[in-house]
Structure formats: structure tokens, C-alpha cells
Amino acid sequence: MSSSAAAPRVGVSRPSAGGLRNVFTSDRPYPLYLAFIALIVYFSFASEFFFSADNFLNIARQTAFVSIVAIGMTFVIATGEIDLSVGSTMSLAAMLSALVLKDLGNSWVLGLLAGLVTGGAVGVINGTLVGRLGIPSFLVTLGSLSIASGLALTVTKTQPVVIVNDSFFQYFGSSIIGIPAGIFWTIVALAVCIPLLHFSTFGRKVFATGGNATAARYSGINTTRVKVSAFVIVGVLAGLAGVLASAQGQSARPDVGTGLELTAIAAVVLGGASLFGGRGTIIGTLVGSLMMGVLNNGLVLTGVNPTIQLMIVGAVIITAVAFTSRKRTS
Amino acid sequence: MGVDTREIEAPPRAGGEPGVALVQCEGITKRFGAVHALRGVGFELRSGEVHALLGQNGAGKSTLIKVLAGGIEHDEGRLLLGGEEVDFRTPADSRAAGISVVYQELSLVPSMSISANLCLGSEPHNRLGFVRRREAVRQAREMLARLGLTLDPRAIVERLPFAYRQMTEIAKALSGDVRVLVLDEPTSSLSEAESEILFEAIKEVTARGVGVIYITHRLSEVFQISQRVTVIRDGANVGTFDTAETDLHSLVAAIIGPEHENLRRDEVEALALGDPKDVNGAGATITALPARRPAADRHGGTPVLELRDVGNDRLVGVDLAVGAGEIVGLAGMVGSGRTEILETIFGLRRVASGEMRLEDRPVKFRRPTDAIRRGVALVPEDRHVQGVALEHSIERNLALTRLSDDLGRLGAFRRGASYDRAKAAIATLGIKAPGPDARVQDLSGGNQQKVVFGKWHDPRPSLLLLDEPTVGVDIGAREELYGIIRRIAGEGSGVLTVCSELAELLLICDRIAIVAGGRIVQSIRRDEIENEEHLHRIVQEAEGTIARPDHHDEDTRPFEEERPS
Structure with a gap:
């Protein structure tokens, strides 16, 4: 290397293969990427309308809500928890945002804030019940799903x-x-969340909490705070999705997010995350979400009966997850 | 040997007289890809004997056991059971042939009672298929009584101390027609007294004609209970010895092999203390005591840690001081409050009364973070649950303790710094791994434990708490861990260690505090203790002075999840 006088300090080195590898492959969702490409190739041959910039933009636009919520869901699942309430949180955020626009001076900033704060508040409640009281997140968020949904309607x-x-x-x-x-x-959500999960100390704490919460606690990590934060992140992003949905429809419907939670969870798991926590990538989640978009879009374009489509989507999810989350044999 | 062993009444075994050959392995080989795990191993187990199987981690013991248990199929060689060649394709085949294995990982359902676990899959039931609970409890009580275990069959397994879970496991393994019992390090988490209970149970079993294959890292036990020993090294037999005709030195030499000449002396020293029989070893012990700095250095100045009359739900008026550079051991039975003392210091339990002082300043820790910030480190008892995230890499695990400190800059994780730190830890602690990205679950027990030590490696803690630091670690790595502990103390850290192996305490400690009933009964300088037996007696006497609570509520874990308290 350089002269011996300025010999590099022993042990100082760049991390092998750099951080990018971490973002894409640390949790080996290669099969997902392959399946994604295979689907695109297949539909490109099967339908003349599929392979076009317009159609791809169309897919990205249609999957935006799911993508945004699923990006947040990656944090929650990486801590080993789950959030079933995101769909109704999205609806509630959409409604409150619209009400603020209607009744409080019609400022777009306030409208946005109302949506984000609503989502964040639901996240704080979910996270506190899960993290502090130790109630399983499945039950907590099953309850808050119902409450938020009822509140949005009320x-x-x-x-x-x-x-x-x-x-x-x-x-x-x-x-x-x-x-x-x-x-x-x-893109904004990706730009914020990729560094947050993969390059920040908080991200390390998220994975540690999901990988082994006890060991994390014994190492001085406040796992309660980590879990609350993860729920707040997904809540805020669900709020953002609610704002987007009501702006797109020019009116806020109280059922706009119904059922979205399952699609979002499917996207995260397709993306290589483990439902037991400790593993997951934001890019994987995004690809998982886009893949379901490609599948829906492609099946429509190739004229598959919508009732059959449902079954195909389900089969693809199970197959892909079988490949990505197959248990490692030690 | 097609006889139901339960019908065999009197043991035919008389002093050293060989019983019938139960199991014979001839030239067993097994390859995993390029790795030659077993290269022609021969082994014979006779009826009514305890046959110790020794070897370092990775020597091939586990592979041989897996072949016997039907977990894996061997490539070449013959496996004979009662003189007839057998070919086990599944664990069920092996079990049906009367071979029962108790693995290190427990296979009980923690949320169920002992009796429910014991009759799992063969519950006594009435004609409608309802379980006859009373009958199940009665059967379980009988099974336990036959093994001399005084456990309440209705006790829930997860609330039992680890030692009793282990015994339940053995009871379960012995249900049904068992001719061969394989015990894989059954005492690794037991105290001496509990090991004794276990040995009694093993004697009961062998008296009925069952052959026991006993895997252990504690050589003193070999002399205590086995009749023969087989040593395996690098997948091949080193030899089979009559226990009565061998000694510790030759066993250690056989285990370690000729290429570790210089290591061998240390290990004999380490192990000699553990062996009450070996007169030569005991002689060597005195000279073998590690050279430590003079006591004056260690006890001078203010102590790193001071507990004054500390009490909480598990502890009663604990007084304890640990000086800089001093290694203090906590000796006592499982459930005496040893672990709870460490947990209280580390902020996992609250100090309800009394005072805790760190470097002469009063402290109150509400959670581990507070303790860590003040330079307290804990190597916990159960490394898989409390120590590491097994699926994550070495680097990820090592970074855990420093995320809120030097490995973060404005919230960004300093990846490069973390890798440098991990490489330094791998080098200094001698962690045998391909690199910082290696998964912890792929490492051996000793190297996993070094990773746990590595979490607290840099910066050096002012107080290092160790809970059973060498459990499940082979002798080579064990000696390295002793070296690490001594070095940390040598650099000025106070060390407080809990350990069930009294020989180990004697080997590394400057002072030993005896714990019983949640209090420190007495504190003794190392040089005032003659040998392991002496210490053993002190512990026993201390325990005798305390009214023992019902053992079922001894091992209450600290809260599972962090809660505001």
C-alpha cells in the first residue's frame, strides 16, 4: 500500500462489501427478486400492453399505499411484532385529515399533519400496550383495528x-x-426508512429486539422504546397513506384502508422478513409490494377472471414465502 | 436381550464384571461433505455399566450419538444391538429398539406439568378419550419415586429450577422399555449436590441392567460414576479404558492429543482440582495455582462495588465488596440467591432496602442500561436466551452494547468502527470464526461464550459480573476463558462470578462468598480453603443453617419483558 512510515492502522478497514449489500441481501430474498423478474418477463410476453413505461408507472401508483404502509410494517415485523390496525388507522387518518381541512381553515399543511399525527397517536397506543404491558401485538392491534375503524365511521x-x-x-x-x-x-418514505433501518443505531436496536429481546435487554437496549418507536413509524406512514388516499379520491371515505393490513404484511414477508423478528429489508418489502402489483396488473391485462386472480395471488404468496423464509438448516 | 428391562430384578453386575454387550459400533464412518466427522469409530456398551464418552467439542461425540439415536445414518461400519445388526433410519426406530437420548437442549413442554410431560403421547384415558388426570399423576409419581426424585408431579415445568427440569427430562427418557440411556452433559447446569442426586438416579437405572452412555466435560465425574471410558479425538477412537485403571493425566492427554503439549499442563492443572481421587493431581494443584498479584494490591483502595445490607424480594441483607482487580466467587446451591445478586447489581432487580455503591458513589439502577452506563457488565447464565441473538452475526451481537455510545454518531450507525471493534475482539479473545460476519449459531459453545465476553470487551468494564461463565464449554476453550477473566481482572476490573463448579471457583477466585437463603453467609479468602472438598463442606454447612423454602418457587425468573416498576 503506502509507505511503511504511514502504514495503515491494523484492523482499520471498510466493512466488507459495504452497506449496500446489507440493504439488498442481508436477509437473502434472492428468490423473490428472481420471481419478480420472472413475472415481469412472463407478462411481457403474455400481454402486449404490459411492458410499457406507462403501465409500470400505473403499477407503482396503484401499489403506493401498500408500499408506504409495508415499509413501516417492516420495522414492526423486524422487532418480532405485528400491526393489524394499519388499514383502519389509514381510514381514521384520512377522515380526521379531511375534517381538519373542512373545519379548520382548509390549510393543506394542517390536513397533512392531522393525518400523520392521528397515525402516530395510534402507533403510540399500540406500542405502549405491547411494549409496556406486554400484551401480544396480535391481540392489541386486532382490538385497535376495530376501534380505529369504528371511530372513523363515527x-x-x-x-x-x-x-x-x-x-x-x-x-x-x-x-x-x-x-x-x-x-x-x-420515494420519500424509502429515503427516510432505508437509512433508518439499515444504517442507524436505531435499526440495529430494531433487529436486536426482534432477534432476541432478552439478550437485547441484557445488553442495555430499551426494547420497550424500540417497539413503541416501530409502531409509531408504521402509524405515521399509515397516516400518510390515508392522506394520499383521500387526496386521490377528492373525498375521504371511512373504509378507504379496509383490508390493507393483510396486503402490507404479505409484502413484508414476501420481502424476506421473518414474522419471528430479527430479519427484514426495506427494499425487499418494496419489491414484495411491487410484485403483488405486477401480479394483479398482469392478470388483468392477460384477461384472467378476477375470481381466479384471487386464487393465483394467494398461491404465489405462499410459494414465494416458502422460498424466502424456508428455515435454515443449521 | 429382548427382555423387558423392568423385569430384570437384581443387578447381575458385580464389581467390574462385564455385563452383556448391549451396543456395539464397529468402524463407523460418517462424512458431511468434505468433513470426515467419524473415521472408523468403535464403541461397546455393556449392560449395567456407565460408559463415559469423552472428547473435545467437534471430536465426533455428538455425531456418534446421532448415529445411535437414528438422527443420521452412518456411511460405513456396523451397528449391533444385542448382537444383531441394526440400521436405524429414524429416531423412532432407535427409540423402539430401547435407546433413549437426553440431549442438552431440553425437550419438555414448559407450560405443562411434570406428569403431563411424562405421559405425553401416551396419556392414560377413559373410553371417551378424556385424560385420567389422577391416574397420570399417580404414574408420574411412581416413575419419579423409582428414580429417587422427590418432585411434585403436578408442578409446572417452566417454574422449576433448571436442575429439576433436567431430572424430569431423564425421567421422561426412562419411561417405557429402555435398554440404553444416553446422557449428554447432564450436569452442566447442576450444582454439586444436585449432581449427586442425579448420580444416585443413574445408579438406580444401571442396577436394572440399563447401559448408560455418559458424555461430559467434567472429568471428575468420570471417576465418580463410570466403569469404562472411551475417548474420541478428530473422529477416531483414542482408546477405551477401565476407569479404575486410568488417571486424570492420561485421560486429559488422550482427549487433547499430542500436538497440544504446552496446553496440556494447564489443563491438567485446571482439571486436577476437580478430581478428589487423583492424589498426584492434587499434589500438582498446589503449584499449579495461577500466579496472582499480591493480595495487598487487590484489596487496597476503595472497592469497585459495595453492597450494604441490600435486600429485595429474593435477597436478605446482602453485604459484599469487590475490589479493583479482584475476582470474587459466589458459591451456593441453585436457588440460593447467587444469580439474583448479580441480577440485582445489573439493574434487573430492584434494590428495595440497603445501599449499593459503585466506585464509592451510591447508585440506583432501574434497568440494565443504567448499570451499563456506569461500567457494569454481565455475562448471563443462559447465553442462548440472554447473551446473544443466535441468528445474527458476531459483529451484530458485539455492537449491541455500544449502540448508544461510540458506535452511533447522530443516530447513524458507525459500521466501519463496529467491524474494527469486532475484528479486534475476535483477535484478542481468540474467537475461532471465519470473520465478523459469521453467524453466532454456527460457532461452538466456547466461541459463542467468547462472543458474549466480547460484548463487554471494549471499553473494559469496571465491574464484570459472570454467571456460570463456562457452562457447555469444552476444556480447551474453558482454559482460554479463564485467561480472559484473569486478564480483565489484571487490568483493574472487579470480577464477581457465580459458578456451580467449585473447582473452577477455586481456580480463578481470590475470595469466595458463600450464598444461602438469599444472604451471604460468609466470605473466605482463597488461600484459607484447602481444596474442593473443603469448599463443598462449607457450602453444605451454610445451606444447612438456612431454612430451605419449597424448591418450586426457587427459580423465579426476573420479569420476562421490561416493565415500569
């Missing part, structure tokens, strides 16, 4: 709330600097 008397605010539509429903709003906000 505050709006089950009616959609019409939104009249051009800036709000512009930023969340139409496009920003030429990028469709859904895709723009997905």
Missing part, C-alpha cells in the same frame, strides 16, 4: 367527507415535480 357518521383544496390535491393526489404523488411519497 366521526363522519359513515359518510364520505368532501375535500376542496387544490394544494392538497396537487401535493398528495396529482403530481409533484412531474412525479405522480403516490410514487413521490413512496
Whole structure:
């Protein structure tokens, strides 16, 4: 290397293969990437409309809600927990955001904040019940799913709330600097969450909590705080998805997020995360979400009967998960 | 040998007279890819004998046992049971032939009672298929009584101390028609007294004609209970000896092999203390005591840790001081409060009364984070549950303790620094691994434990707490761990260690505090203790002075999840 006088300090080195490897492959979702590419190739041959920039943009836009929520869900699942309430959180956030726009001066900033704060608040409640009281997250969020959903219906008397605010539509429903709003906000979520999960000390704590919570606690990690934070992250992102959904529809419907939680969880698990915690990548989750988008879109374009589509989607999920989360034999 | 062993009444075994050959292995080989795990192993087990199987981790003991248990199939060689060649394809085949294995990992259902576990899969039931609980409890009580175990069959397994879970496991392994019992390190987590109970149980079993294959790392036990010993090294037999005609030195030499000449002396020293029979070994012990700095150095100045009349739900008025550079041992039975003292210091339990002082300043820890911040480190008892995330890499595990400190900068994880730190730990602690990215679960027990030590390696803690630091670690790595502990103390850390192996305490400690009934009964300088037997007696006497609580509530774990308290 350099002269002997300036010999490099022993042991100082760059991490092998760098952090990027971590982002993509640390949890080996290679089979997912292969399946993803295989699906794209297949549909490109099967339908003349599939392989086009317009169609790809279409897919990305359609999957934006799921992608954004699933990115947050990756944190929760990596800590070894689960959040079933994200769909209704999204609905509730959409409703409160719309009500704030309608009744509190029609400011798009306030509308956005209302959505995010609502989601974050649900996250704090979920996380506190799970982390502090030790109630299983499956049960806690099954309960909050119902509560948030009921609340969304109650505050709006089950009616959609019409939104009249051009800036709000512009930023969340139409496009920003030429990028469709859904895709723009997905990119924002990625830009924040990839560093957070894969390059921050918080991310390490998330994986440690999911990998072995007791060992993490014995190492001085406040696992309660880590879990609460993870639930807040997914809550805020569900709030964002709610805002996007109401801006896109120009009115907020109280059932806009219904059922989204299962799709989001499927995307995370497809992306190579373990439901037992300790493993997962944001990119994997994104690909998982896009893959389901590609599948739905491709099946429509190739004229498959919608009732058959449902079954095919289910079979693909199970097959892909069987490959990605097959238990390592020691 | 097709006879139901339960019908064999009187043991035919008389002093050293060989029984019938139960199991014969001839030239067993097994390859895993390029690895030659077994290269022509021969082994014979006779009826009514305890046959110790020795060897370092990775020598091939486990593989041989797996072949016997039907877990893996051997490539070449013959396996004979009662003189007839057998070919086990599944564990069920082996079990049906009367071979029962108790593995280190327990196979009980923790949430069920002892009796439910004992009759799992063959519950006594009535015609409608309902379980006859009373009958199940009665059967379980009988089984336990036959083994001399005074356990309540209705006790829930997860609330039992580890030692009793182990015994339940053995009772379970012995249910049904068992001719061969394989015990894989059954005493690794037992105290001396509990080991004695276990040995009694083993004698009961062999008296009925059952052959016992006994795997252990504690050579003193070999002389205590076995009639013959087979040593395996690098997948091949070194030899089979009559226990009465061999001694510790030749066994250690056989285990370690000729290429570790210089290591051997240390290990004989380490092990000699554990062997009450070996007169030569005991002689060597006195000179073999590690050269430690003069006591004056260690006891001077203010202690690193001071407990003054500390009490909580498990402890009663504990007084204890640990000086800088001093290694203090806590000796006592399982459930005496040894572990609880460490947990209280580490902030896992609250100090309800009394005072804890660290480097002459009063401290109150509400959680481990508080303790870690003040330079306290804990190597916990159960490394798989409390020590490491097995699926994660060495580097990930080592980083855990420093995330909120030097490995973070404005929330960003300093990956490069963490790798450097991991490489340094691997080098200094001699962790045998391909690199920082190796998964902890792929390492041997000794190397996993070094990873746990490595978590606290840099910066050096002011107080290092060790709970059974060498459980499940082979003798080579064990000696290395002693070296690490001594070095840390030599650099000025106070060390407080809990250990069930009294020989080990005598080997590494400057002072030993005797714990019984949640209090420290007395504290003795190392040089005031003659030998292991002496210490054993002191512990026994201490325990005798304390009214023992019902053992079922002895081992209450600290809260499972962190809660506000």
C-alpha cells in the first residue's frame, strides 16, 4: 500500500462489501427478486400492453399505499411484532385529515399533519400496550383495528367527507415535480426508512429486539422504546397513506384502508422478513409490494377472471414465502 | 436381550464384571461433505455399566450419538444391538429398539406439568378419550419415586429450577422399555449436590441392567460414576479404558492429543482440582495455582462495588465488596440467591432496602442500561436466551452494547468502527470464526461464550459480573476463558462470578462468598480453603443453617419483558 512510515492502522478497514449489500441481501430474498423478474418477463410476453413505461408507472401508483404502509410494517415485523390496525388507522387518518381541512381553515399543511399525527397517536397506543404491558401485538392491534375503524365511521357518521383544496390535491393526489404523488411519497418514505433501518443505531436496536429481546435487554437496549418507536413509524406512514388516499379520491371515505393490513404484511414477508423478528429489508418489502402489483396488473391485462386472480395471488404468496423464509438448516 | 428391562430384578453386575454387550459400533464412518466427522469409530456398551464418552467439542461425540439415536445414518461400519445388526433410519426406530437420548437442549413442554410431560403421547384415558388426570399423576409419581426424585408431579415445568427440569427430562427418557440411556452433559447446569442426586438416579437405572452412555466435560465425574471410558479425538477412537485403571493425566492427554503439549499442563492443572481421587493431581494443584498479584494490591483502595445490607424480594441483607482487580466467587446451591445478586447489581432487580455503591458513589439502577452506563457488565447464565441473538452475526451481537455510545454518531450507525471493534475482539479473545460476519449459531459453545465476553470487551468494564461463565464449554476453550477473566481482572476490573463448579471457583477466585437463603453467609479468602472438598463442606454447612423454602418457587425468573416498576 503506502509507505511503511504511514502504514495503515491494523484492523482499520471498510466493512466488507459495504452497506449496500446489507440493504439488498442481508436477509437473502434472492428468490423473490428472481420471481419478480420472472413475472415481469412472463407478462411481457403474455400481454402486449404490459411492458410499457406507462403501465409500470400505473403499477407503482396503484401499489403506493401498500408500499408506504409495508415499509413501516417492516420495522414492526423486524422487532418480532405485528400491526393489524394499519388499514383502519389509514381510514381514521384520512377522515380526521379531511375534517381538519373542512373545519379548520382548509390549510393543506394542517390536513397533512392531522393525518400523520392521528397515525402516530395510534402507533403510540399500540406500542405502549405491547411494549409496556406486554400484551401480544396480535391481540392489541386486532382490538385497535376495530376501534380505529369504528371511530372513523363515527366521526363522519359513515359518510364520505368532501375535500376542496387544490394544494392538497396537487401535493398528495396529482403530481409533484412531474412525479405522480403516490410514487413521490413512496420515494420519500424509502429515503427516510432505508437509512433508518439499515444504517442507524436505531435499526440495529430494531433487529436486536426482534432477534432476541432478552439478550437485547441484557445488553442495555430499551426494547420497550424500540417497539413503541416501530409502531409509531408504521402509524405515521399509515397516516400518510390515508392522506394520499383521500387526496386521490377528492373525498375521504371511512373504509378507504379496509383490508390493507393483510396486503402490507404479505409484502413484508414476501420481502424476506421473518414474522419471528430479527430479519427484514426495506427494499425487499418494496419489491414484495411491487410484485403483488405486477401480479394483479398482469392478470388483468392477460384477461384472467378476477375470481381466479384471487386464487393465483394467494398461491404465489405462499410459494414465494416458502422460498424466502424456508428455515435454515443449521 | 429382548427382555423387558423392568423385569430384570437384581443387578447381575458385580464389581467390574462385564455385563452383556448391549451396543456395539464397529468402524463407523460418517462424512458431511468434505468433513470426515467419524473415521472408523468403535464403541461397546455393556449392560449395567456407565460408559463415559469423552472428547473435545467437534471430536465426533455428538455425531456418534446421532448415529445411535437414528438422527443420521452412518456411511460405513456396523451397528449391533444385542448382537444383531441394526440400521436405524429414524429416531423412532432407535427409540423402539430401547435407546433413549437426553440431549442438552431440553425437550419438555414448559407450560405443562411434570406428569403431563411424562405421559405425553401416551396419556392414560377413559373410553371417551378424556385424560385420567389422577391416574397420570399417580404414574408420574411412581416413575419419579423409582428414580429417587422427590418432585411434585403436578408442578409446572417452566417454574422449576433448571436442575429439576433436567431430572424430569431423564425421567421422561426412562419411561417405557429402555435398554440404553444416553446422557449428554447432564450436569452442566447442576450444582454439586444436585449432581449427586442425579448420580444416585443413574445408579438406580444401571442396577436394572440399563447401559448408560455418559458424555461430559467434567472429568471428575468420570471417576465418580463410570466403569469404562472411551475417548474420541478428530473422529477416531483414542482408546477405551477401565476407569479404575486410568488417571486424570492420561485421560486429559488422550482427549487433547499430542500436538497440544504446552496446553496440556494447564489443563491438567485446571482439571486436577476437580478430581478428589487423583492424589498426584492434587499434589500438582498446589503449584499449579495461577500466579496472582499480591493480595495487598487487590484489596487496597476503595472497592469497585459495595453492597450494604441490600435486600429485595429474593435477597436478605446482602453485604459484599469487590475490589479493583479482584475476582470474587459466589458459591451456593441453585436457588440460593447467587444469580439474583448479580441480577440485582445489573439493574434487573430492584434494590428495595440497603445501599449499593459503585466506585464509592451510591447508585440506583432501574434497568440494565443504567448499570451499563456506569461500567457494569454481565455475562448471563443462559447465553442462548440472554447473551446473544443466535441468528445474527458476531459483529451484530458485539455492537449491541455500544449502540448508544461510540458506535452511533447522530443516530447513524458507525459500521466501519463496529467491524474494527469486532475484528479486534475476535483477535484478542481468540474467537475461532471465519470473520465478523459469521453467524453466532454456527460457532461452538466456547466461541459463542467468547462472543458474549466480547460484548463487554471494549471499553473494559469496571465491574464484570459472570454467571456460570463456562457452562457447555469444552476444556480447551474453558482454559482460554479463564485467561480472559484473569486478564480483565489484571487490568483493574472487579470480577464477581457465580459458578456451580467449585473447582473452577477455586481456580480463578481470590475470595469466595458463600450464598444461602438469599444472604451471604460468609466470605473466605482463597488461600484459607484447602481444596474442593473443603469448599463443598462449607457450602453444605451454610445451606444447612438456612431454612430451605419449597424448591418450586426457587427459580423465579426476573420479569420476562421490561416493565415500569
